[in-house]
Amino acid sequence: MDGRDDTRRTHDAYEEWFSRPTGAVLWTRTADGAPHRVLPDGCTDLIWLDGELIVAGPDTHGYVPAVVPGAHYVGLRFPPGRGPDLLGIPAHELRDLRVPLAALWPGADVRRLAERVADATDRAGALERIAVDRLPDAPRPDPLLAIVVAGLRAGEPVSAVAEAAGLGERRLHRRALAAFGYGPKTLARVLRMNRALDLARTGTPFAEVAVDTGYADQAHLAREVKALAGVPMRELLS
Incomplete structure (x- = not known):
């Protein structure tokens, strides 16, 4: 999308860059089977994982997720305090959890959004668009x-x-x-x-x-x- 920052950090199969429209960090990862540790950072992520949209809540401790080699992730990491506004749920209800977005939003809408990301040439841009489309109805940053x-x-x-x-x-x-x-x-x-x-x-x-x-x-x-x-x-x- 036009607001994307071209400055990127790359490590192995992981890449991230700043999303100006959302104030979040867009990231992609292709799992190679090697374990990676996710650390607490006070953030909430919206993640597309091989056809499904998932919300990762704020963590209180590090953990190593189970991964399938070759699995493709696209994520949008909201800064502390912003994700709950866009997702419409208090952060403490997501603490240390990974939940399907369909558990928070209407299932039919989530399936349509997940298909849109899957079919997009630029999946990161399509995921970013989900958040951008929510901005007009979300509370302004406090x-x-x-x-x-x-x-x-x-x-x-x-x-x-x-x-x-x-x-x-x-x-x-x-x-x-x-x-x-x-x-x-x-x-x-x-x-x-x-x-x-x-x-x-x-x-x-x-x-x-x-x-x-x-x-x-x-x-x-x-x-x-x-x-x-x-x-x-x-x-x-x-």
Whole structure:
């Protein structure tokens, strides 16, 4: 589609790029049979998998999905807080789940959309169009959620983020469950882990990564990554 960003990141059979119309990330993967670990990121994905449309909710822990060699995936990864608006369901109802889109939308409509993607020459563009067509009827992005995500991503305490958003901590927690799938403290842990992994992938020593991303020390970083990702940090990066 015209709004697509041509800057792409490629790794093996995985490719991703930014979708300007939706503010999401489009991605494709062709499974080669090798296991890959999916990490929590606070996001919700709409996925087309060999003829079926699936919604992947926000994860609280890493996992390795079962894959069939040669299976073709096309996905649209919404930023934290945006997927539930477009899908029409609170994020906490999708937490740690993969559900058919037909369980959320009318089955006949979903079958028609899935066929449209299957028949398209550009399947990623066809999947993107599903989200674009939903935009006029979806709630506008909540600016308070953007403040919350930005504050937590920067490592600010939950109390400071709640104050910046003009929300009490209890109200923030309720809003976070609906938007992100879990409370702000869990989202902060997930976002910090991903910041740390991004920095570690540049070759930065783990002790320096821990300091730069707000962990008490390298041991604290290691415990958090193991708890959220399910494997030690060194194994994950290798």
